[in-house]
Amino acid sequence: MLDEIDIEILATVAQRSDSLKVEIFRICSVDRAITTIGRRIDALAQAGLVLQDKTREKGRVFVSITPEGEKLLPGQVCCTPGGEQQ
Numbered sequence: 001m002l003d004e005i006d007i008e009i010l011a012t013v014a015q016r017s018d019s020l021k022v023e024i025f026r027i028c029s030v031d032r033a034i035t036t037i038g039r040r041i042d043a044l045a046q047a048g049l050v051l052q053d054k055t056r057e058k059g060r061v062f063v064s065i066t067p068e069g070e071k072l073l074p075g076q077v078c079c080t081p082g083g084e085q086q
Contacts, residue, residue: 021061
């Protein structure tokens with residue numbers, strides 16, 4: 001079950017998909033410790049809700065949201081290609 005920190009991280013990653021992990025830290029760590037945000041991003045990656053690309057640039061990690069992660073954001077409605085709600 002996701003809590004408010006996880007939802008905040010997912011929403012931030014969705015808005016800034018394919019951003020550097022350090023940018024997500026800066027945005028989400030205003031009220032929280034950077035280590036907390038880092039652990040949560042790692043946990044979301046293990047759950048398949050975000051992807052961490054460590055291969056694109058040496059020493060940098062890019063974070064993007066997966067379709068599964070998008071489905072868990074508040075206000076998201078999943079539809080089939082025909083427009084029917086699932």
